[in-house]
Amino acid sequence: MTAASHRRLPLTPELLLTAYRGGIFPMAEPDQNNRVYWFSPDPRAILPLDAFHCPKNLLRVVRGNRFMVTVDRAFPEVMRACSEPRPDAAKSWISEEFIQVFTELHRLGFAHSMECWLEGALVGGLYGVSVGGAFMGESMFHRATDASKVALYHLVERLRHRGFVLLDVQFTTPHLLRFGVIEIPREEYETRLAAAIQLPVTFV
Numbered sequence: 001m002t003a004a005s006h007r008r009l010p011l012t013p014e015l016l017l018t019a020y021r022g023g024i025f026p027m028a029e030p031d032q033n034n035r036v037y038w039f040s041p042d043p044r045a046i047l048p049l050d051a052f053h054c055p056k057n058l059l060r061v062v063r064g065n066r067f068m069v070t071v072d073r074a075f076p077e078v079m080r081a082c083s084e085p086r087p088d089a090a091k092s093w094i095s096e097e098f099i100q101v102f103t104e105l106h107r108l109g110f111a112h113s114m115e116c117w118l119e120g121a122l123v124g125g126l127y128g129v130s131v132g133g134a135f136m137g138e139s140m141f142h143r144a145t146d147a148s149k150v151a152l153y154h155l156v157e158r159l160r161h162r163g164f165v166l167l168d169v170q171f172t173t174p175h176l177l178r179f180g181v182i183e184i185p186r187e188e189y190e191t192r193l194a195a196a197i198q199l200p201v202t203f204v
Contacts, residue, residue, distance in 0.1 A: 011036060011097055013105045020129050020136055021197055023190045025170060028098060030091035042186035045172040047137075049164065052156045053180040061146045062153050067116040067123070069154045072204060075106045078113040078125040082139035094139060102138075105129065112203050114155050116147040124148045126155060133199030134166040135159055152179065163201040166192055 009015060011026070019025060019038060028034040054062075079102060083094035105111040110131065116124035124147020126140035135155070142148035159167055168189070172181055184192075 011101050013101060013108055013110070016101065016105055016129070017110060017131065020131055021193075023186070023193050025136065025138075026098075027093040028095040030093065030095070034095040034097065036095075036097075039170075040186060041171060043183035044186055044189035045169045045176070045181050045183050046189065046192075047156070047167045047169050047176065047179060047181050049156060049160050049167055051180050053178065054153055055178060058146060058149050058153065062150055067118055067144075067147060067150050069150065070115045070117065071158070072106070072112055074115050074122055074125070075111065075113040075127060076103050077122055078115060078127050078141070079103065079139075081122065081125065081141045081143070082127065084141070102127070102129075109202075109204075114151040114158075116142075116144075116151050118144050118147070124151050126151045128155075130203040132197035133164045133201045134168065134193055134196035135164055135203070136168045137170070158203070162203065163199060164196070165199065166196040168193075 016026070024038050024040045026036045026038050028036050076099060079094065079099045083092040083099065085092065102111050111127060111129050113127040114125055115122055123144035124140070124142040126137060126148060128135050128137040140148040140151060156167065169176055169181055172183055
């Protein structure tokens with residue numbers, strides 16, 4: 001992956017939107033006092049909406065309606081849950097500054113969350129940035145088995161139904177590969193992104 005120079009400007013919603021429209025996204029480095037670095041990976045990982053693979057066992061969970069799924073009901077809570085330490089990462093790239101500025105981006109209508117609830121408790125979800133017909137997935141979490149997967153399933157369904165054409169997941173992971181994630185050259189991603197953000201569609 002390619003990282004640009006560290007942040008010199010204040011992290012603002014306007015700066016974030018300019019970056020995402022150009023195919024660039026930020027991550028904070030917890031071991032460097034949460035200094036913000038900007039990334040534009042080559043290749044770039046995307047999840048083709050027309051080729052999303054839903055494993056049979058997950059489809060059974062979705063059809064069983066075990067979780068109540070909502071949209072934009074608990075955006076800050078989802079971000080905070082995504083920032084919690086994990087077995088493979090004791091520190092998170094999602095800093096408090098990120099939570100504050102992305103929550104503002106959410107208030108402006110560009111950042112969104114999917115939530116999964118079980119018996120009234122938030123047990124899974126994801127969040128990302130929406131610009132035109134492109135959705136840039138940022139992070140997901142789960143506190144109950146399959147909760148984040150169910151959130152992803154409902155995200156894909158929502159994007160399909162609302163006319164989105166690009167779901168960016170930034171990097172390939174073993175978890176995402178099972179759903180049909182592919183990698184494309186950065187130049188191709190930028191071409192797809194430029195077309196997608198011009199579409200007159202909205203997330204909500």
